Amino acid sequence: MQRAAERDQRFRRDEREKRVKGLHRFLVCAAAVPVMLIATGCSSDSGSDDGAGSGDGAQTSSAASASASPSPTVQAAVYKSLPQSCKVLSKKTLEDLVPEAKSGKAGKSDDTSTRGSCSWSSLDNNGVKGSQFRWLNVSLLRFDSDVTRGSGEKLAREHYETQVQDARSVSGAKNVKSEPVAGVGDEATAVRYDLKKKEGAFKQETVVARVENVVVTLDYNGAGYAGDKTPSADALNKLAQKAIKEAVAAVTKANGGGSAGTPSSTPSKSASKSPSKSPSASASKAASSSPSKSASKKS
Numbered sequence: 001m002q003r004a005a006e007r008d009q010r011f012r013r014d015e016r017e018k019r020v021k022g023l024h025r026f027l028v029c030a031a032a033v034p035v036m037l038i039a040t041g042c043s044s045d046s047g048s049d050d051g052a053g054s055g056d057g058a059q060t061s062s063a064a065s066a067s068a069s070p071s072p073t074v075q076a077a078v079y080k081s082l083p084q085s086c087k088v089l090s091k092k093t094l095e096d097l098v099p100e101a102k103s104g105k106a107g108k109s110d111d112t113s114t115r116g117s118c119s120w121s122s123l124d125n126n127g128v129k130g131s132q133f134r135w136l137n138v139s140l141l142r143f144d145s146d147v148t149r150g151s152g153e154k155l156a157r158e159h160y161e162t163q164v165q166d167a168r169s170v171s172g173a174k175n176v177k178s179e180p181v182a183g184v185g186d187e188a189t190a191v192r193y194d195l196k197k198k199e200g201a202f203k204q205e206t207v208v209a210r211v212e213n214v215v216v217t218l219d220y221n222g223a224g225y226a227g228d229k230t231p232s233a234d235a236l237n238k239l240a241q242k243a244i245k246e247a248v249a250a251v252t253k254a255n256g257g258g259s260a261g262t263p264s265s266t267p268s269k270s271a272s273k274s275p276s277k278s279p280s281a282s283a284s285k286a287a288s289s290s291p292s293k294s295a296s297k298k299s
Contacts (some may be wrong), residue, residue, distance in 0.1 A: 077145045077152030078212040079255040085116035088250040098122035116140045130228025137219045152213030160210040167191035167206035185211030185248045205240040218244045
């Protein structure tokens with residue numbers, strides 16, 4: 001029994017030792033697992049960080065590349081200057097249109113390289129026998145290219161269309177007619193109408209032309225006073241078209257001939273023959289000019 005007891009004691013001792021050794025191994029293993037996990041996690045995180053960093057860098061690079069797109073550009077304006085507005089017409093042409101005008105009156109301009117105008121008045125005063133009045137105005141407007149608004153040519157084309165529409169839309173105008181004008185710049189339109197005023201019955205001719213990024217508008221009107229006859233619309237139209245061609249040629253010459261060298265010989269496709277009914281300020285002002293005290297002969 002003693003040996004049995006000893007065996008039992010040994011057994012218990014052995015079991016206790018086994019349990020202690022097992023527990024020890026368990027504790028050692030348990031302690032080792034977190035270390036491995038931490039090591040593995042660190043290794044994984046490090047790889048992940050590298051990947052994420054690489055991905056973020058790629059995204060940042062891609063975003064930077066996208067944001068670094070080229071700045072917007074616009075085609076440069078062809079014409080850089082304007083001729084002196086009071087010198088765009090020759091002496092002979094002025095004698096034909098406003099025979100008694102002594103000199104032109106230049107309009108005010110903050111920048112003569114972008115805008116200018118000049119007007120002439122002529123009154124052929126024959127007393128009780130009647131008088132003939134003529135008034136002529138030439139305006140020049142040049143457009144520079146702008147990245148937000150567009151090219152100078154585009155802006156000039158828009159202004160050209162507005163000017164033509166205004167000329168067709170004068171309040172009180174009668175018998176409005178318009179037609180394209182061939183051989184003047186890139187596009188041109190002539191508008192004619194009758195206008196009754198307290199001074200008499202006026203015949204108005206407005207010709208608008210565009211050459212590259214410049215718009216030229218010519219207003220020419222006439223009336224018979226004191227019982228004298230009203231001038232012929234066809235005669236005024238012919239003289240106005242002659243003058244607009246000369247004015248456009250002066251613009252082209254002032255810029256060394258432009259890109260095309262010579263004005264286009266084809267009429268504007270945008271010119272329309274149908275009148276409009278909306279009011280016009282610019283053409284109305286041209287038509288409403290009062291007679292000058294300077295005398296002139298009938299053109």
